[in-house]
Amino acid sequence: MYLLYCDETNMEERSGDFLLYAGISIPPDTAQRLSEDIERARKRLKVAPDFHLKFNPGPPNLSHSEFIALKEEIIGKAEEHGVRLFAYVVLHDIAKNKGADEARRNGINTVLYHFDCYLNRKKNQGIVMLDRFNDKGNKIDGHTREKFSIGLLGLPYSKEKRLGNILGVHYSTIGQSQFCSLVDIVVGSLRFAINAHCRNQADHHATAGALLELLSPLFFREEQGWAASDKVSELGFSFSPKSIRNASYRGRYESLKTFxxxxxxxxxQEITDRAHY
Structure with missing residues (x-):
């Protein structure tokens, strides 16, 4: 049984920024060892058992450099134990018409669908854990029930698509698992790198590049058959929407893809103004 822990970031509607939703898949045969490795790293550095380890802020007993080293070690352990990363981004300038909550729901749909596709390749099943949040009208409870009981709705090629490999969609929050810390660190690292580029924060560019190189092995790439590639599959990194007619917005996507x-x-995934599925 694979586990998928999900988180979102950059929910503030800021022009030029990308809302990011992502999930990390943890293989069943390495989950225990990965959890134990993260716990050992915490204990070695005397991180308090009840401290909620996230991308930021760091434990009060660690220096800035010690905290960075801890996060790098944890991401390295994720690579060692076969964790895979599935990410979705959408430009706030495009998402603002329907709002960040709707964009997050679309991100959940995309990441869960891509996880289901991944499980097809693995010939296995999975459980999804969404980071707990509240949206306007508390639509998220119905949304998660829908993902489990029905799947995806309103697709261009089908009215419904059951996510048959996903056996449950649940909530989680920081402190309930070592994996909650891991996904926060991974997604926070990706957010930092993307924002450094999109906001042209020159003093952060070196760190952003180092973080992406550290995260790169986690992104899902096709591994077998005709589709095997060194490029990150669209399952691993998805730009939304698939077609971008506004040339200025499309330029932002192309710039991020190049970075x-x-x-x-x-x-x-190709950045294009043409409709395709």
């Missing part, structure tokens, strides 16, 4: 490729995350 990612420069640091080891060469994405397969």
């Amino acid at each position: 990612l490729a420069q640091h080891g995350v060469e994405t397969m």
Whole structure:
């Protein structure tokens, strides 16, 4: 049984920024060892058992450099134990018409669908854990029930698509699992790198590049058959929407795609103004 822990970031509607939703898949045969490795790293550095380890802020007893080293170690352990990363981004300038909550629901739909596709390849099943949040009208409870009981709705090629490999969609929150810390660190690292580029924060560019190179092995790439590639599959990194007619917005997507490729995350999805599925 694979586990998928999900988280979102960059929910503030800021022009030029990308809302990011992502999930990390943890293999059943390495989940215990990965959890134990993270716990050992915490104990070695005397991180309090009840401290909620996240991308930021760090434990009060650690220096800035010690905290960075801890996060790098944890991401390295994720790579060692076969964790895979599935990410979705959408430009706030495009998402603002329907709002960040709707964009997050679309992100959940995309990441869960891609996880289901991944499980097809693994010939296995999975459980999804969504980071707990509240949206306007508390629509998220119905949304998660829908993902389990029905699946995806209103697709261009089908009215409904059952996510048959996903056996449950649940909530989680920081402190309930070592994996909650892991997904927060991974998603926070990706957010930092993307924002450094999109906001042209020159003093953060070196760190952003180093983070992407550290994260690169986690992104899902096709491994077998005709589709095997060194490029990150669209399952691993998805740009939304699939077609971008506004040339200015499309330029932002192209710029991000180039930046990612420069640091080891060469994405397969084409940035285009043409409708395609």
